[in-house]
Every structure is written in structure tokens, then in C-alpha cells.
Amino acid sequence: MKIADIIEKKPWIAWILFGGTLGAVLIVGLLGASIMERRQETQVMMKVKEGVSEWDSRNHVWGAQYPREYETFLETSKTDFTSKYQGSATRDLLQEQPKLAVMWAGYPFSRDYKQARGHFYAVKDIRETLRTTAPLPGTCWACKSPDVPRVMHEMGTAEMYKTKWPELGSQIVNSIGCLDCHDPNTMNLRISRPALAEAWQRQGKDISKASLREMRSLVCAQCHVEYFFKGKEEKYLTFPWDKGYSVEAMEAYYDEMKFYDWVHPMSRAPMLKAQHPDYEVFMTGIHAERGVSCADCHMPYRGEGGVKFTDHHIQSPLNNISNSCAICHRETEETLRKNVYDRQNKVAELLRLSEDAVTAAHIEAKAAWDAGATESDMATILVLIRHAQWRWDWVAASNGVGFHSPAESLRVLGTSIQKAQEARRLLLGVLHAHGAKPPVMPDLSTKEKAQAYVGLDIAKLKQQKKEFLENTVPKWDKAAAEREAKMK
Amino acid sequence: MKIADIIEKKPWIAWILFGGTLGAVLIVGLLGASIMERRQETQVMMKVKEGVSEWDSRNHVWGAQYPREYETFLETSKTDFTSKYQGSATRDLLQEQPKLAVMWAGYPFSRDYKQARGHFYAVKDIRETLRTTAPLPGTCWACKSPDVPRVMHEMGTAEMYKTKWPELGSQIVNSIGCLDCHDPNTMNLRISRPALAEAWQRQGKDISKASLREMRSLVCAQCHVEYFFKGKEEKYLTFPWDKGYSVEAMEAYYDEMKFYDWVHPMSRAPMLKAQHPDYEVFMTGIHAERGVSCADCHMPYRGEGGVKFTDHHIQSPLNNISNSCAICHRETEETLRKNVYDRQNKVAELLRLSEDAVTAAHIEAKAAWDAGATESDMATILVLIRHAQWRWDWVAASNGVGFHSPAESLRVLGTSIQKAQEARRLLLGVLHAHGAKPPVMPDLSTKEKAQAYVGLDIAKLKQQKKEFLENTVPKWDKAAAEREAKMK
Numbered sequence: 009m010k011i012a013d014i015i016e017k018k019p020w021i022a023w024i025l026f027g028g029t030l031g032a033v034l035i036v037g038l039l040g041a042s043i044m045e046r047r048q049e050t051q052v053m054m055k056v057k058e059g060v061s062e063w064d065s066r067n068h069v070w071g072a073q074y075p076r077e078y079e080t081f082l083e084t085s086k087t088d089f090t091s092k093y094q095g096s097a098t099r100d101l102l103q104e105q106p107k108l109a110v111m112w113a114g115y116p117f118s119r120d121y122k123q124a125r126g127h128f129y130a131v132k133d134i135r136e137t138l139r140t141t142a143p144l145p146g147t148c149w150a151c152k153s154p155d156v157p158r159v160m161h162e163m164g165t166a167e168m169y170k171t172k173w174p175e176l177g178s179q180i181v182n183s184i185g186c187l188d189c190h191d192p193n194t195m196n197l198r199i200s201r202p203a204l205a206e207a208w209q210r211q212g213k214d215i216s217k218a219s220l221r222e223m224r225s226l227v228c229a230q231c232h233v234e235y236f237f238k239g240k241e242e243k244y245l246t247f248p249w250d251k252g253y254s255v256e257a258m259e260a261y262y263d264e265m266k267f268y269d270w271v272h273p274m275s276r277a278p279m280l281k282a283q284h285p286d287y288e289v290f291m292t293g294i295h296a297e298r299g300v301s302c303a304d305c306h307m308p309y310r311g312e313g314g315v316k317f318t319d320h321h322i323q324s325p326l327n328n329i330s331n332s333c334a335i336c337h338r339e340t341e342e343t344l345r346k347n348v349y350d351r352q353n354k355v356a357e358l359l360r361l362s363e364d365a366v367t368a369a370h371i372e373a374k375a376a377w378d379a380g381a382t383e384s385d386m387a388t389i390l391v392l393i394r395h396a397q398w399r400w401d402w403v404a405a406s407n408g409v410g411f412h413s414p415a416e417s418l419r420v421l422g423t424s425i426q427k428a429q430e431a432r433r434l435l436l437g438v439l440h441a442h443g444a445k446p447p448v449m450p451d452l453s454t455k456e457k458a459q460a461y462v463g464l465d466i467a468k469l470k471q472q473k474k475e476f477l478e479n480t481v482p483k484w485d486k487a488a489a490e491r492e493a494k495m496k
Numbered sequence: 497m498k499i500a501d502i503i504e505k506k507p508w509i510a511w512i513l514f515g516g517t518l519g520a521v522l523i524v525g526l527l528g529a530s531i532m533e534r535r536q537e538t539q540v541m542m543k544v545k546e547g548v549s550e551w552d553s554r555n556h557v558w559g560a561q562y563p564r565e566y567e568t569f570l571e572t573s574k575t576d577f578t579s580k581y582q583g584s585a586t587r588d589l590l591q592e593q594p595k596l597a598v599m600w601a602g603y604p605f606s607r608d609y610k611q612a613r614g615h616f617y618a619v620k621d622i623r624e625t626l627r628t629t630a631p632l633p634g635t636c637w638a639c640k641s642p643d644v645p646r647v648m649h650e651m652g653t654a655e656m657y658k659t660k661w662p663e664l665g666s667q668i669v670n671s672i673g674c675l676d677c678h679d680p681n682t683m684n685l686r687i688s689r690p691a692l693a694e695a696w697q698r699q700g701k702d703i704s705k706a707s708l709r710e711m712r713s714l715v716c717a718q719c720h721v722e723y724f725f726k727g728k729e730e731k732y733l734t735f736p737w738d739k740g741y742s743v744e745a746m747e748a749y750y751d752e753m754k755f756y757d758w759v760h761p762m763s764r765a766p767m768l769k770a771q772h773p774d775y776e777v778f779m780t781g782i783h784a785e786r787g788v789s790c791a792d793c794h795m796p797y798r799g800e801g802g803v804k805f806t807d808h809h810i811q812s813p814l815n816n817i818s819n820s821c822a823i824c825h826r827e828t829e830e831t832l833r834k835n836v837y838d839r840q841n842k843v844a845e846l847l848r849l850s851e852d853a854v855t856a857a858h859i860e861a862k863a864a865w866d867a868g869a870t871e872s873d874m875a876t877i878l879v880l881i882r883h884a885q886w887r888w889d890w891v892a893a894s895n896g897v898g899f900h901s902p903a904e905s906l907r908v909l910g911t912s913i914q915k916a917q918e919a920r921r922l923l924l925g926v927l928h929a930h931g932a933k934p935p936v937m938p939d940l941s942t943k944e945k946a947q948a949y950v951g952l953d954i955a956k957l958k959q960q961k962k963e964f965l966e967n968t969v970p971k972w973d974k975a976a977a978e979r980e981a982k983m984k
Contacts, residue, residue, distance in 0.1 A: 015503065297835065298827075339786075347785065354907040361914045418906035419842040422913055426849045429917030436921055440928045 060192040063161055065154035066492060067185035070192070076317045080310075081185065083321035084126030099123035105360075106458035107367040111397060113462035114273040115281060116142045119469055124284075124407070127184035127322060135177075135481055141469045144173035145243035150201065151231035154187035155180040157200040165202050169243045177480065178487035189227040197223040201230040207247035224301035225287065232286035232302075232407070234258055236267060253288040255402045255420050259395060268394075274462075275373035277390040282401035289406045293413030305332045348411050355403065355410030358421035362400040365428035369393050371447055372435040379444035386438065389431050396428035548680040551649055553642040554980060555673035558680070564805045568798075569673060571809035572614030587611035593848075594946035595855040599885060601950035602761040603769060604630045607957055612772075612895070615672035615810060623665075623969055629957045632661035633731035638689065639719035642675035643668040645688040653690050657731045665968065666975035677715040685711040689718040695735035712789035713775065720774035720790075720895070722746055724755060741776040743890045743908050747883060756882075762950075763861035765878040770889035777894045781901030793820045836899055843891065843898030846909035850888040853916035857881050859935055860923040867932035874926065877919050884916035 015022050060070050071078025101121045102109055112118040120138035130152045134140055140148070147169040150156055159179050160168050168176070191198040199205050199215055204226065208215040218226055234253075237243040248267075251257040259280075262268075268278030290296050295305070303318065308331040310319045325332035326348060329341045337344055373389060403410055403417045403424075410417030439446055452458045459466055503510050548558050559566025589609045590597055600606040608626035618640045622628055628636070635657040638644055647667050648656050656664070679686040687693050687703055692714065696703040706714055722741075725731040736755075739745040747768075750756075756766030778784050783793070791806065796819040798807045813820035814836060817829045825832055861877060891898055891905045891912075898905030927934055940946045947954055 294835070297831075343785075347782070351903050354903050357907060358910040361910065365914070414903045415839050415842050415906055418903055418910060419845060422846040422849065422906060422910040425910055426853070426913045426917060429914060429921065433917065433921040433924055436924045436928075437934075440924075446925075 060186075061496070062192060063158040063187070064192060064495065065158050065182045065185070065187050066495070067154070067182055070186035070190075074186075074195075076310075076312060076315065077186075077320045081320040081322075082128065084323070085128040086126065086321075100455065102458070103455040105363060106452045106455045107363045109455060109458035109462055109464070110274070110367045110370055110452060111363065112281070113370070115270045115279070116140075117281065118459065118462055119464060119466070130184045131181060132183070136473070136477065138466070138469050138473055140173065141472050141476075145169060145237060146171040146173055146176050147237050147243045147245050148173050149176055149180045150203070150245050152184065153180045153182050154185045154200075155182050157187055160202070166242065166244060169237070169245060170241060174480070177484040178491070181485065181488040181492075188230070197227050199223075199226065199230060201245075203235060203245040203247055204230045204233070207249045210250055221299065221301055224303040225290070225296075228302040228306075229287035232284055234283050234285035234288055234402075236262075236269065236283075253285075253291065255288075255399055258285075258288070258402075259398055262398075272370060272393075275370040275390065275393050276377060276386070277370075277373070277393040277397075279394060280398040280401070282398060282405040284405050284407060285402055286406050286408070286412065289402070289408075289410075289417065290412040292416040295412070300336075304335075308332045308335065351411055351414040352409040355414060355417050355421065358418060358425065359400065359404055359409075362396065362421055362424045362428060365425055365432060366393065366397050366400060367452070368449065369396070369428050369431040369435065371449065372432060372439070375444060375447040376435055376438045376442070379439055379442040381438050381442060385441070389434050389438070392427045392431035392434070396424045396431060399424035399427070548674075549984070550680060551646040551675070552680065552983065553646050553670045553673070553675050554983070555642070555670055558674035558678075562674075562683075564798075564800060564803065565674075565808045569808040570616065572811070573616040574614065574809075588943065590946070591943040593851060594940045594943045595851045597943060597946035597950055597952070598762070598855045598858055598940060599851065600769070601858070603758045603767070604628075604632075605769065606947065606950055607952060607954070618672045619669060620671070624961070624965065626954070626957050626961055628661065629960050629964075633657060633725060634659040634661055634664050635725050635731045635733050636661050637664055637668045638691070638733050640672065641668045641670050642673045642688075643670050645675055648690070654730065654732060657725070657733060658729060662968070665972040666979070669973065669976040676718070685715050687714065687718060689733075691723060691733040691735055692718045692721070695737045698738055709787065709789055712791040713778070713784075716790040716794075717775035720772055722771050722773035722776055722890075724750075724757065724771075741773075741779065743776075743887055746773075746776070746890075747886055750886075760858060760881075763858040763878065763881050764865060764874070765858075765861070765881040765885075767882060768886040768889070770886060770893040772893050772895060773890055774894050774896070774900065777890070777896075777898075777905065778900040780904040783900070788824075792823075796820045796823065839899055839902040840897040843902060843905050843909065846906060846913065847888065847892055847897075850884065850909055850912045850916060853913055853920060854881065854885050854888060855940070856937065857884070857916050857919040857923065859937065860920060860927070863932060863935040864923055864926045864930070867927055867930035869926050869930060873929070877922050877926070880915045880919035880922070884912045884919060887912035887915070 060073065064070070067078065067081065071081070099122060101123060102118075108121060109118045112121075116139035119141065122133075122137070125133060134148070134152050149159075150169070156168075159176065163171070186192075188200055189197055197220070205215045215226065233247055235245055235247050238246040248258045248261040251261045262280055266278075267280070269281040270279055271277070272279050287302075290302070305325040306322050307318050307320060308325075308328065309316050310331065319328075319331070321328075326345060329344055333344045334341070339347075369389075370393065373386065373393065376386065376389075399420050403421055406412065406417075410421075436446060450457075450461050452461065456466075548561065552558070555566065555569065559569070587610060589611060590606075596609060597606045600609075604627035607629065610621075610625070613621060622636070622640050637647075638657070644656075647664065651659070674680075676688055677685055685708070693703045703714065721735055723733055723735050726734040736746045736749040739749045750768055754766075755768070757769040758767055759765070760767050775790075778790070793813040794810050795806050795808060796813075796816065797804050798819065807816075807819070809816075814833060817832055821832045822829070827835075857877075858881065861874065861881065864874065864877075887908050891909055894900065894905075924934060938945075938949050940949065944954075
């Protein structure tokens with residue numbers, strides 16, 4: 009029997025086939041229309057409606073064109089971190105680890121050291137910290153504001169660095185934002201600070217050739233790196249990367265040029281203050297090894313209607329596990345959070361051991377000098393203290409409590425502990441040789457006691473700061489407002 | 497127009513549909529037949545053709561029924577590891593790190609310590625090592641052979657442990673194999689050694705309730721764990737897990753019962769020798785956290801024709817990345833190997849720092865005793881040395897150079913370094929208090945120098961071993977062959 013005969017006998021079979029096909033075509037058509045609509049929406053959103061002028065550092069001007077990015081950027085004002093190690097904006101790290109005041113004696117960090125807050129607060133916080141009661145160069149503004157590229161353009165980078173910090177107060181008022189990372193004409197990621205580009209150039213690399221994937225980390229690496237101020241007058245912002253950016257390579261770089269950030273008033277060791285070598289630590293870890301960029305975790309993509317955009321609420325991925333970690337990792341939020349804390353707990357344990365040893369070494373070194381130790385007695389010891397604290401700080405000053413590279417952080421802390429303890433052992437020998445006993449350790453149980461021990465007059469500094477905030481800052485803001493009002 | 501009419505006009509359309517359907521049915525049929533054939537092949541292979549008798553420890557008897565498992569088991573005789581840290585069977589670890597001879601002075605490990613070889617060599621190697629020139633209890637056989645469960649069955653476990661090691665030489669001749677992990681009736685995984693089951697019981701857990709996934713690690717954990725010989729006469733094999741199996745929990749367990757493996761003849765510290773706490777280290781790492789078992793990486797599945805079977809060539813996954821790591825990890829073999837080495841390099845760096853400090857501490861402690869130090873002078877110091885070496889050994893004695901849990905290994909080594917360096921610092925104080933100078937460090941650049949330094953007469957031990965291998969061992973083998981010939 010021919011198939012035609014079957015259909016002849018049961019024509020409803022043919023109608024079912026016909027109707028089914030019509031239905032399927034209709035559904036595909038609707039899906040197609042929806043996709044096209046979403047695409048169009050995306051294109052409308054992504055299009056630069058009007059150009060932003062070349063050096064416009066006002067984030068809200070950019071925000072008018074990019075409301076989603078701007079709105080999420082404004083969320084960096086929210087700092088209720090869920091990570092126990094990040095805590096809230098009010099966390100006082102000197103209060104939690106008072107020994108840090110001894111480790112940084114003679115250096116502004118001993119005055120004030122708080123948990124970093126969101127980018128939204130960058131200008132507010134540098135104005136308010138007691139660290140800026142010290143005389144500082146313009147270089148200290150370098151990472152705080154999109155006004156910086158504008159000022160560098162207007163007065164020249166080298167000139168900006170060596171200008172005194174307060175003289176630039178009315179120029180630098182907008183907090184870290186759009187112009188720091190974006191080209192105002194194309195919205196492409198762009199390096200706005202010369203120090204990173206210069207560091208690449210000295211390594212024989214051209215940063216303009218960096219891939220988009222690299223740029224999604226490199227715009228962060230403009231600031232989230234180790235750097236120093238080169239030249240007594242020039243204070244030229246420089247990355248110590250010429251030998252590589254491992255902790256040992258940077259240490260060797262500093263040693264070779266005999267650089268020090270300050271001389272510790274107790275141990276007399278020529279010290280290094282690590283800044284926040286987030287990028288360098290990250291680059292030694294498995295996420296970097298697997299091609300993950302900073303933005304992948306700290307600025308994951310978000311979908312809103314048909315628009316996929318980058319979440320500009322830069323924050324700990326622990327606040328946003330489902331959009332960050334969970335893109336690759338299939339575990340529960342609870343498991344992933346535990347995995348992070350497990351690593352951070354281990355790093356924190358060795359951080360504390362290192363702090364105990366380095367702090368004691370400074371105190372014992374002072375006792376050795378007091379007992380008549382000679383430069384020659386102390387030479388090896390001071391290098392050990394310098395290196396031990398640098399290696400501790402390489403981990404301690406980085407965000408993430410070692411999570412960006414747990415194994416490397418723990419290795420480095422292991423060497424820090426070894427060096428600090430070795431310094432203490434040798435110090436005991438020097439003390440004995442000069443007929444002195446090891447010093448009785450002071451009470452460093454609170455920040456106040458530790459700061460008093462290193463001779464800080466915090467009340468006086470707070471008074472200075474109060475006057476500055478009441479008298480100087482309003483003038484800065486007024487001048488800035490007048491200047492910005494003239495901008496079109 | 498009716499569809500029937502179309503087919504009426506173009507009947508070839510119907511033939512194409514008909515022919516296509518026939519072809520598809522044929523292909524599905526063939527696939528089905530192939531699947532059935534493969535299933536049947538698997539069932540034939542998996543079926544126990546004849547039962548293996550309850551206590552048959554001869555691997556080749558089992559092998560006649562399970563040729564694939566047996567053939568791959570025989571491959572454990574191949575020990576050309578690719579890992580630089582595992583190296584070949586001829587790697588002499590005392591030659592590589594001569595300081596270990598000082599750390600283990602007075603303990604058999606100072607005589608001989610080589611890279612562990614495949615299970616195939618377990619009996620051969622325990623006979624040949626210089627460590628077994630010392631008087632040892634039967635307990636030392638416990639992990640070496642499937643003859644052990646048989647002997648335990650025949651003479652009782654407690655009795656076997658306290659029998660002298662040489663008295664069991666003719667009983668224990670088959671190398672680690674089938675009966676160690678399998679039930680001879682069902683081939684299911686089975687715990688054959690009481691120590692693990694007893695440890696679970698003391699923790700209030702019933703090991704017979706363990707899941708298959710757990711069993712795929714637990715059969716390994718019968719031996720690849722930390723254990724000690726409890727009781728001066730009893731020498732009862734015991735796992736120190738009653739407080740947990742972190743390094744600190746086991747340390748606290750040993751401390752509480754004042755257990756020591758031996759008293760170090762130089763420092764006089766009551767020492768702990770870590771065995772190979774592979775399971776405990778592994779359980780702190782991410783692979784365990786994610787539910788991976790030992791067998792998943794060290795005995796991955798293999799396909800041969802229709803048969804999927806477990807590769808019994810237990811070895812480093814680095815020799816077999818495509819079948820082990822690559823099942824989950826999508827990176828290249830080269831990348832994965834590099835990732836392992838990167839972690840092992842960091843662990844090795846801290847291992848060396850710890851060894852340097854602990855070795856020096858033993859030597860300086862001896863100098864302190866020689867200078868007239870009192871028990872009270874030394875109490876804290878000896879605890880520091882004991883804990884520092886235990887923590888070092890927890891990592892050093894484990895297979896995998898810390899890879900099973902890099903962050904935990906590095907944390908533990910950080911604390912080891914801190915304790916050993918602290919011991920050295922306090923020792924300097926004791927030496928000064930007794931008017932003595934720190935000792936000049938001996939030349940420990942080779943194994944021979946280090947062994948001579950701790951007073952070992954290796955030539956004599958080698959002669960003893962030669963005589964033992966020439967005279968005693970052939971008698972053991974002859975008696976065993978006669979005994980086994982009587983088995984059906």
C-alpha cells in the first residue's frame with residue numbers, strides 16, 4: 009500500500025503535520041523577534057550619545073550616558089562587606105593588631121590604618137586619614153581621582169608629582185571613576201597613569217599592545233601594585249618591576265638601589281613599606297594562571313533586560329558569589345565562602361607569627377643599639393628585619409588576605425618568619441656581647457598603648473586634622489566647584 | 497491539494513522516507529548489538545569464576561581471575577617516575593638532604609631513607625633497608641603484605657604485633673596486593689587491617705557504614721596515615737586520631753599521653769617520627785573537599801574493549817595525567833604538571849628552611865647540655881624542637897611534597913620554622929647563661945659525613961644486612977614456598 013493511500017484514508021494525519029509545522033515556525037519567529045529587540049536595546053544603550061570631553065573627570069557627566077555603569081559605580085559607597093577579613097569601613101586595623109604601630113614607627117601608617125573602603129570614598133578618606141597630617145608630595149594623589157590624568161595633562165606628570173600635596177587639594181576632588189580607566193571617545197579601556205606604561209616600557213613591552221583580557225586587569229594595576237617615589241625631590245611614581253615582580257625580585261631591585269621608604273627609629277633598619285601589591289600577588293596565583301582578570305571577579309557581567317553590562321560596583325566577590333565565583337565554580341555559595349576563609353585563616357595565622365617576631369626584633373634592636381652595638385654588629389640583623397617586614401607587608405598590604413595566591417602568600421610568610429626569628433636570635437647574641445639583657449616587652453595590647461610607646465601624640469594629630477577639615481577642605485571644595493561650573 | 501495527492505504524483509518521496517527509516521533502524525540495531533556485546537564482555541570479566549579462598553594472599557591466584565587488574569598491579573614494579581620530586585627508585589633522600597641524618601639521630605631512619613617504590617617492592621624493600629637492622633616488632637610488617645590479614649587471623653592481631661619482626665619473615669612474603677583491599681568472595685572493597693576500624697570506633701563511627709566513595713580512600717588509609725606503636729611490649733598499631741587528625745590535634749594527642757618514638761641523643765628531646773600521614777594531609781586539601789578519593793587520581797578507570805576497569809598501577813598521577821587530572825581539569829598536561837611543580841617548589845623551599853633550623857637546634861641543644869644546662873633551662877626548648885620536627889615531618893613524610901594540600905602544608909611549615917627558630921634563640925640564651933659559645937656547625941654536606949657525625953657505623957650495618965640477605969632471607973623464602981605449595 010502506498011503511503012499516499014494511507015494519507016488518502018486518514019487525511020487528519022496530514023493536517024497534524026501541517027499544523028505542527030506552522031506552530032513551530034511561529035515560535036521560532038517570535039524568538040527571533042525577541043532576540044532582535046534585545047540586540048537593538050543593547051546597541052541603543054552602548055552607543056555614545058554625546059562625546060564626553062577629553063579630560064572631563066566628573067563621573068556624573070559620564071554617568072548621564074551610562075546610567076547602569078554609573079549607578080553600580082555609586083554602589084561602591086556601600087561597604088558592608090560580608091568577609092570577616094574585610095569587615096566594615098569602620099574597622100581599625102591598628103586597633104586589631106596594635107603591633108603594626110611599632111612595625112611602622114616613624115612612618116605615617118603608625119598614625120592611622122583602616123580597612124580600605126570603596127572607590128567612592130577615595131578622596132574623602134585621603135583627606136580624613138591621620139596619615140596625611142605628614143608632609144606629602146603630590147604623588148600621593150596619583151591613585152585617588154580621575155582629576156589626576158587631567159592635572160597631569162595640564163601641568164605635566166613630573167611637575168605634579170613634586171608639587172606639595174596640599175597645593176593640589178582644589179584640583180583633585182572627584183573620586184576614582186570613569187576617566188581613570190576609560191577613553192572618553194570610544195569607552196575602550198585605557199591606561200591613564202604613566203607609571204604602569206613606563207614600567208612596561210623598561211621591560212621592553214608596549215602596553216598599547218595589551219589584549220582586552222590583560223586590560224581588564226591592567227587598568228586596576230595602574231594603582232593596585234607595589235610602587236615607590238623615586239628621587240628625593242622628584243618623588244616620581246615608579247614601579248619596582250625591572251627585575252620582575254616576585255617578592256624577591258622587587259626586594260633585590262630595592263636593595264640594589266639602596267632604596268628605603270624610611271629609617272625605623274628604633275631598629276634603625278632602612279625599611280620598605282609595601283603599598284598594595286594586589287596585581288603582583290594575583291599574578292602568582294591560579295586565577296591569573298587560568299587567564300582570569302580582576303574584572304571577571306570584582307566586576308562581573310550583569311544582565312538587565314536585553315543589556316549585558318559590567319557591574320561597576322567593584323567589591324569583594326564574596327558579596328556577589330553567584331555572579332562571580334559561580335560562573336566557573338559549581339559549588340554552593342556556602343562551600344565557596346568556606347574555601348576562601350579556610351585559606352585566609354591560614355594566611356592570617358602566619359601573618360600574626362610574623363608580626364610578633366618582627367615587632368620584637370625592632371624592640372630588641374633598639375635595646376642592642378642602647379647597649380652599645382656597633383654598625384658592624386647590626387648590619388646583617390638590619391637586613392633581616394628589612395626583608396622580614398617587607399615580605400610580611402607584601403602579603404599584609406595586599407587585599408584579599410592572601411586569597412589571590414594562598415600558596416605563594418604562605419611561602420613568603422614562611423620566609424618572613426624565618427628571617428625575623430633569625431634576626432631576633434642574632435640580636436640576643438649582640439645583647440649578650442654588650443653585657444645587656446633582652447628588653448622586657450612593652451604592653452602593646454591596644455592601639456593607644458602601642459602609639460604612645462612609639463612616641464606618637466595622636467591628640468595633637470587629631471586636632472591638626474580637625475582644623476584642616478574645618479578650614480582648608482571647604483576652601484578646596486569651593487574652588488573646585490567654581491572651576492567645574494565653568495566646564496561645559 | 498491533499499498531501500496524499502503529492503505523494504501520488506511523486507511516489508519517490510515515499511520511497512526515500514521508507515528507505516531512510518529502514519537504514520536508521522538498521523544502524524540503531526547494530527549499535528544495540530554492540531552495546532549488548534560489550535555488556536556481556538564486562539559481565540564475563542567481572543564474574544568471579546571460582547571463589548578465592550578466604551585468606552589466600554597469593555596475588556597471582558587472584559590474578560588468574562582478574563587479569564587486567566593483576567597485570568596493572570604488576571606494573572607497580574615500574575618506578576620511573578616523571579615527577580622531579582618523586583624521581584626513580586634509586587633516589588637516596590639522605591644523600592639529597594644529609595641533615596635528615598642529624599634530625600633522626602638515634603632512630604633507624606638515620607641509617608637509610610630512600611624514595612618509596614611501588615607496592616610491588618614492599619616486602620623486598622623492608623628486607624633490604626638498613627632500617628630493619630634495628631630490633632623491630634612484628635607491627636613493622638603490618639602494612640607490607642596481604643599475608644598480614646592471614647597471619648592476624650591465624651595468630652591474633654595483638655599477638656602478631658608483639659612477635660619479633662624476624663620471626664614472621666617466612667610468613668610474610670607476598671607484596672601488597674589483592675587481599676589487602678578486597679573481599680575474596682564479593683571483590684568489594686574491604687578494610688583488612690584493624691587499626692583504621694578501631695580508630696573509627698573510638699571516634700564513635702562504624703567503618704562498615706562507609707560509602708563506596710569513602711572506601712576508595714579508606715582502603716589506602718589503612719596504611720597511608722600517621723600511626724604509632726602503643727605499649728612498650730604490646731607495640732599495638734594505633735592511629736592518634738582521637739582528638740581529630742589535624743597536625744595540631746595529633747600533636748596534642750601525643751603530648752597528652754607523653755608519647756615519644758625515641759629520645760634524640762643530642763638534644764634529648766622526646767621526638768615524634770611522623771609516618772606517612774598522606775590521608776590526613778589529603779583530607780585538609782581541596783581535592784578531598786570536592787569529594788575526590790585516592791583511587792580517582794592514583795587508580796583511575798581504564799577502558800579496554802567493552803570493559804571499564806580500575807587501573808591497579810598505583811602511581812603518581814603525574815605519570816598518567818590524561819586519565820587522572822584531565823578527567824576534571826581541562827588544561828594541557830604541561831600546564832597541570834607545572835601547576836603541581838609550582839606548589840611543590842614552594843613547599844620544598846620551606847621544608848629546607850625548617851630542616852636547617854631544626855638540625856641546628858639539635859646541635860645547639862647538645863652544646864647547651866654539654867655546657868651544663870639544667871632540665872628547667874631546657875624544658876620549653878625541647879618542646880619547641882619536638883613540635884617543630886613533628887610539624888616538618890608531617891609534611892616531609894607525606895607523599896606528594898605537599899601537593900595533597902599545599903596551603904595547609906605551607907602553613908604547618910611556617911609554624912615549624914617559627915618554633916625551630918624560637919628554640920634556637922632560647923638556646924643562645926641558655927648557652928650564654930652557662931658561659932658557652934654557640935657551637936661551630938659541623939660539615940653536613942654529604943650523607944656519609946652526617947651519618948659519621950651522629951656516630952653511625954654504616955659499614956657494620958651494611959655487613960649485617962648482607963649476611964641477613966644471604967643467610968636468613970633464602971630460608972624465609974624456602975619455608976614460604978613449601979607452605980604455599982600445600983595451599984590448594
